[in-house]
Amino acid sequence: METDPNTPSTAAPLDRAATRRAFATATASVKVYGALGALSLLAVVGVAAAGHPVNTFMWVRAVLLPLVAVPVHRSAVSASGGSRRAFERVRGVAVVLPVAVIGVDLIPGVCPLWYAAMQTVCVLPVIRLAFLTRSPALRTAFPQ
Numbered sequence: 001m002e003t004d005p006n007t008p009s010t011a012a013p014l015d016r017a018a019t020r021r022a023f024a025t026a027t028a029s030v031k032v033y034g035a036l037g038a039l040s041l042l043a044v045v046g047v048a049a050a051g052h053p054v055n056t057f058m059w060v061r062a063v064l065l066p067l068v069a070v071p072v073h074r075s076a077v078s079a080s081g082g083s084r085r086a087f088e089r090v091r092g093v094a095v096v097l098p099v100a101v102i103g104v105d106l107i108p109g110v111c112p113l114w115y116a117a118m119q120t121v122c123v124l125p126v127i128r129l130a131f132l133t134r135s136p137a138l139r140t141a142f143p144q
Contacts, residue, residue: 014082014141022137023080026090029125029132030076034069036122041066043118058111061101065122068097076129084142087133094130098123 014020044062048054072093078086101123105116132138 014080016137016141018137019141020080022132022135023076026129026132026138027073027076027080029129030069030073033122033125033129034066034073036125037062037066037069040118040122044115055111058115061111061119065101065119068093087138087142090129091133094126094133098127098130 041062044054044058072090075083075086075089075093079090101119102116105111105119111119
């Protein structure tokens with residue numbers, strides 16, 4: 001039986017293929033963010049081991065950012081299961097986290113340029129997540 005692509009889907013919003021793909025991409029983005037955060041931590045360890053200066057801010061940020069990926073991933077998984085509260089949490093974090101990371105790194109003297117660039121690369125998947133959570137596929141899963 002053929003279906004007309006112009007006919008609205010009767011499937012529940014979370015059961016639609018586009019919604020499932022969007023949530024799969026969202027959780028993958030969080031995993032990539034966590035992996036990049038872990039690589040960032042390893043880079044700080046390597047720089048410190050080589051005898052170059054690493055300040056307290058860099059250590060704290062390098063440890064915290066990959067740790068943040070854990071609750072964000074859990075929330076993304078909960079949202080994919082239908083939790084509106086988890087979805088709203090992910091939407092909020094996906095906007096605030098990149099602004100906070102990049103904004104603080106732009107303050108002169110807080111961290112070296114290489115570290116700011118590395119942190120910016122780390123939050124790129126979170127920026128992608130911010131756009132995904134505002135996409136039609138996910139907005140229709142949790143209508144207002």
